Amino acid sequence: MEDTIKVDKDDKKQFKKKFSKYEKFTAKSNFERKPLKLQSLDLEDHQLKKYERGSGKINKNKIRTGFFKNKLFEQEKNFQYAVEQAARAEILLNEDSGYLMADDGEETTEFTQDDIKQHVDITSAAKSFKLNLDFGPYNINYTRNGRHLVIGGKKGHLAAFDWISKKLYCEFNVMEEIMDVKWLHLETMFAVAQKKWVHFYDNKGTEIHCIKKMNEVNQLEFLPYHFLLASGSDNGWLKWLDVSIGEMVAQFPSLDDRITLMRHNPGNATISVGSAKGIVSFWSPAVHRKPLATILCHVAPITAMAFNSDGSKLATAGMDKLVKLWDTRSFKEPLTQYKTKAIVHNIALSQRNVMALAIGDKCEIFRTVGTGNIQSIDSYLKHSENSSISSIQYVPYEDILGIGTxxxxxxILVPGCGEANFDTLEQNPFRTKQQRREHEVKALLEKIPSDLITLDASQIVNVDIEHLEEKLDKKPEVQIPISKLNEKKTSKRSGVDNAKIKQLQKAEEKQHLLKAAKQEEFIEVRKQKKIKRNADTDDSDTNVLDRFRKKSKK
Amino acid sequence: MSSDEENFKVNKASHKKLLSEINDIVKFQHIKKPKRTEPAVKNDEFHLIKTKALGNENDDDSVKKPNKKNVAITALANLVRKNESQKKISSQFQETFKKTKVLKKPLEKIHADRIQRSIAYDSTKNKLSKWDAIVTKNKNADQLKFPLNYDKTFMDGDDHKETGFSKFRYKTKMVQEMEAIHNECFPKDEEPELLKNDSAELLTLEEMKERRKELGRLKMRESYQITKKRLQGKIKSKKYHRLKKREDIKQKLKEFEELKAINPEAALKELEKIDKQRIQERVNLRHKNTGTWAKNMKIRAKYDTNAQQEIEAQLQIARDLTQKQQKESSDSDSDEEMPGSNKNADNPWLNGKNPEDEDDIFGGCRKFWEEKNANEKALKKLRKVNEKQTVPEEPKPENNEENGKIENSGTEKSDEEQSMSENDDELSENSSDENTESQNNSKNGWIEEDVVSSDNEDPSNFINDLFDKAEENINKKLDSKLKELKPKLLTVTKPEKKRKKTLKNKPDVNDPKYLEFEREAQLGDIDEALNEGSDDQEQVTRLPPSKKLKNEIQQLKEDKKSFMRGTKDEIDPSSFLNIKSKHLLTSIPKTQELDDVDEEEYATLAAANKMSLAEAFENDDIINDFIEDVEAEASKNQITSNSTLMGWGSWAGEGIKEKKRKFIDRNPQIKRKDRVIVNTTPHESLKKHLISSVPFPFTTIKDFQASMRAPIGKDFNPSSAHSKLTMESVITKAGTIIEPMSEEALVKTKDERKKRKFMKKPIAR
Structure with missing residues (x-):
């Protein structure tokens, strides 16, 4: 036994030695010969497709001059390069939005806010809070960077605050009914639609303006790139106010007698109005009294409406207990249609297309599952409030849904609803005062004129076909010769003018004559040359009177 | 006509007189002929007068038409010629007369100037054309940085390299590791050493080119050597090869001796190798009767029978050796045939000398013999047939010649027969060795080659060969004729050819297209070409630009219409409402809430409830309302007819203004069932910002829109792409003098470079 043990020990020792050697060796070799996995820099089609700018290919044969052919070819290459770079830069967006995942036998809808709060970090948990206020159903609005919040109760309570740090900017009662609140281009100003007029306040609660031209406003919308404040009033009028210069851009009555539902499409800055006739109409301040488009969405009054963050999708809900998703580029058919058990009073779409429906005092959240064409929405979270919900809005760049009741x-916390990667040049939730000022200047400089608001934003690139056609029709195809122009004699002209015209005509004629003379000269020279050649070949002496000589018969 | 002619005849003499008189009148000139009173050195050009008018003083004319009044110099010279003393002068005169040429009248100033101008224009154009290439290059460049430093265009394209300081960079550990990984993944192609050595130096573009040229030269030399060797191998002269062999052997021996002195072991091996080579050569029996010994024996054999026997014995040995080999090979090949072969083995007679073997030896000759006979027969037959056939047909010239050839060959063959019979015994020895055969051929003066010998078994083949031969002959004749003609032709065509060659070989460096890249044809091009051919696009391209645009506009409009129509067809309000909806399992709001709501809210909620009840009923009201709206909208767009009558309901008389249209009939007949009304035409305020014509380089709307489709701003592109898209076309370095481009920028031709070097060298020394 002992022997065997000894042997074993020896073996072990040997083995150890061997192993250690081997280990060392492997360690070294691992370092040296590690199978290298380099990510290929070639991009796949689906990656590129995301960033492509349409497939307008220039027909080279129809471009004039080789120089421009070359230039446009280079330009096309640069476009392609831009697309590739954009696709490559995607790896830099490493922040990904998570979402709730249920174990077997569980469902995400079972999780309450308390459950979620317990399982998230403290800062996130602090973002979920509740304010019990007494002044009636509240309208809420977040700034575009998602940092600031203004709430307005129907009974006149108005409060603006940094909702993350809970720092209150101002809080007061306007002693008037508040219909709607909206932040203007910065967190320093907000507009409030009160019973009679629209008032502007700064974040200290000082009233800056009272816009009396906007009266009895029900709904407010702010177009940040155009600096336009749009209002829909109780008497059915639509009004646009340029905030940067303080002038009304357009005001006209809409199709409806009363506007209760109004949203703006962030994609093309059109205002859409949902009516009791089930119609959604799109308006631009540039086209008066005539909607850009009207779409019959529901066969019952429309109760709620929301665009997604890029304005490509529109969700509508009606009294017929239907929720429909539309593609805003073509309203041929709803993309999908959902039947609900009760009437939906509010819809909100997050940056990641998480849909929230407010049904009475309940808030239901749906997440899209799947990619591409096989998308379907799945019930994600359920939340109930003590009282009926008056307005909901997702906080940009946060996993938070704000509910005004x-x-x-x-x-409330809705994991995975916000965009995780924010472009600080566009919107920065953490911007400083300096950055805010720079942003304001930049935004003002890049203000888009209200004329350009159309359904198809790319129309600005197009050629005005009708005008072009007119031009072409007007243009005479055959140029009239000078002689004909001369025939027309204009009667009423001053002597000086006539003299000038005559001079010009003379000059022209002279040129013509000169040209003709030159040509004649040329012909003559040619003739002479010919004659000379003939003379060289012909030995006979030529004379002027040669033609009288008798011709020799050939 | 006839009368006219008669008149003409009658007046001939008088007509001549008239002419001469008129001529006299014309001759009269106010400017007098200058008379020389003093010897003048200078001839004033103003004294030059029309020579014709003054009488034909010109030498040229005087020769042809000696005028009666003026004395012609030639006539004088002729007179003088007779006098021997003045013969010299006359001959001199004749010579000069022959040599001299009368200058042509100078062109008038305008024409002369014009010619001069055109020549000057051409020459300057030529001079300037050398800039074309670089100008086009710079024009097409993405970006130009002024001042252009064309003289220092390094191959690396790295500007920092000129200083040499920035070449050194401290590599961090990370960089080193990354480099190592990179090298592992993408091993570098090893550069040729010539380049590697000098990579430390900086090479300008020119130097690089020079280097490349040198490499090319080396390669050319190598290939030249290779071809030389190959050609040497092909030389057929025996003497040459013999001499060469001898030389080679001498060389080898020399080397061997040297080796022996240095390395005896290697020398031994070499010796073995040589020996082995010799043995191999001997074994292959090529030398069985071509050696000097055999040749001597052959000569002796005519007189000495012993010698004959010895040769036979020698041949026998060769035979035995070959037989053995054959047997061995057959053994190895097939074991099944053994019984058959055993039978032969049993027979001792057959063992020594096989009948087949005999055939082997004489087979070649016999075959040759038989074939020849057969060919003769076949030929005779053919001739007979030909004679029969050629009667109706016209014999072609080629046929004639061929026939003649055949006859000739026939006579030759008869000669062959004789010689064959003479050389019969000798041939038996010779077997089929090539060398001997060729020797014999030369002896007998045979022209016929071994074309007929072994391969041809069919007479037809032989005939074919004959035809071939005839053709060859014709070709030869043609060639010879061509050769005669060629020099004549060449004198005519050579200059053109040369020009063509130069055109082909040397692309014009000065041509701006020289530097442009040749685009390779792609599949797409072919498709495009086909498309153009098939479609009516070709017609479109021929149209003037305005019409083309109009066509495009029409097409765009139609597209739009069809799009709208498509939506109309697809969507019917009643149909869209029947889309199946998914049911969401949403919760129902608490009803208890109703208890504590205010009256207002209660009212709204009640209304909502009512609506939800209403929804249970028919929804037609809303749809019909919308349809009515749509119809109204559509009818607005209809063509309206104005039924207003002038003067109706207003005062008559002059100066009435047209009233605003009051009576407008809208056409109510057309009903549309759209669920969507979209205003697709751009509105007026947007139109202000739109372009209303297609800008210059574009000819179609589509292309213009395509060029504008991608944004170039910072907000929509990555920064690298943005900087590339908005790259400045010209950058000027501040604070530097930008001088005009010097000739250094041009790509130097070879001789120019040489010149420059030559100029530089003395300075360097």
């Missing part, structure tokens, strides 16, 4: 305000 009859009894106050509450913000």
């Amino acid at each position: 009859k009894n106050g305000f509450s913000s």
